[in-house]
Amino acid sequence: MRFQTLLAVIGLGSLPVSHAISGKSFTGWDCCKPGCAWSANLARGVQGVPKVCDINNNPLTNALNIQSGCASGGTGYLCDLYIPTPVSNELSYGFATMTAANCCKCFQLTWKSGAAAGKQMVVQIVNNLEPSGDVKANDIVILTPGGGNGPNESGCRNQYGRNWGQNNGGVASSADCANLPQNLQGGCYWRYNWARGAINQWNIDYTQVACPARLTSISGCSA
Template identity: 70%
Template sequence: MRFHTVSLAALAACVPFTNAATGRSFTGWDCCKPACAWKTNLRNVQGSPKVCDINNNPLLNGLDAETGCKSNGNGYLCDTYVPVPVTETLSYGFATMGGAGNCCKCFQLTWTGGNARGKQMVVQAINSFGDGASGEVKANDIVILTPGGGNGPNDSGCRSQYGRNWGSSGGGVASGADCANLPQNLQGGCYWRYNWARGSVNTWNIEYQQVTCPSRLTSISGCSA
């Protein structure tokens, strides 16, 4: 597996400034406009999460675009939000978290269970599932945006953008081999969990805390908090 280079200075910049919380990791990718890209969810946030058109081109009016999860919508989840391995033990990516108050904040999570135990990931929250639980996902859990990771309650977004969903609504594809069924631009993000995390990632225990956002993430999202 090819890993991207990252400087020690960049890692050191992710300074934690909250106590660690516990929860579980999940995966999801519904292709819908990120919830944090609505004006009502941008509290104490600089910029706003990028929103793309059906061809993954950033929209100039992303905040005003209707979500592609509606029949008249043209705003979708950009394919640049896929998870990326940096080293054997560190990845970067984006996430869905409980409550709009986490929009554009970054968190460093460490797996304490599952096949990725001991590995770490820095994610930026660009999506939310409200202030409480959403099905099996509880308020303190983190859903890592992962192509082929399940569409959750929104089954129309990926059907609109790509013509189909992949795998089950909760959990997505069942194996790395199934990632070959995704569009080529999303396959790397799908393989991430089976090649780097070595499994489904769903319901694995994690510890996490808020950190300063690395520029590598904010340059993709266009926002910071």
């Protein structure tokens, strides 16, 4: 099924199309409070604040003033609601990390290489990054349980008692997803069952699109 037909089926309607940007996809899940839930990262025009959860994945109020669970004494964590979800064999929804200027915006990405080549995903940005190492300014880090905690090793350890896999890249196989808490396992299996591989450093093209209600109803923000 072609993407425009998929949009009609899921009720997304016609999306604004802009010039495609090329980059690479990565995975990450550090359990920390989403970076877009800090006032310094919310640009003018953003409505709402990305949801922040307590240690038991219950949404918290007054998210802007809550300290991240990655810090000593912090109580704000990444909600398990942010796991990626397949809509069909060719389309998924999810959330992602990009530079702060993109907080709460949505992007439609198409994989151009790797086992997911030709597949598409609509993501909303709820976390921010500073490009470093293999991750460049035009890349998108998809929030994926077991996808690697990057430099923030304390978040998942504080919330769940441990990290999974390598800091960069995360778990190495579908079998390793069984080591994650049950509420996160579906998001981990998504990478291997739907995307059919590690995802990291696969080429993508993407454009900004209107955010579907299915994503904004989870995040609580839009731009």
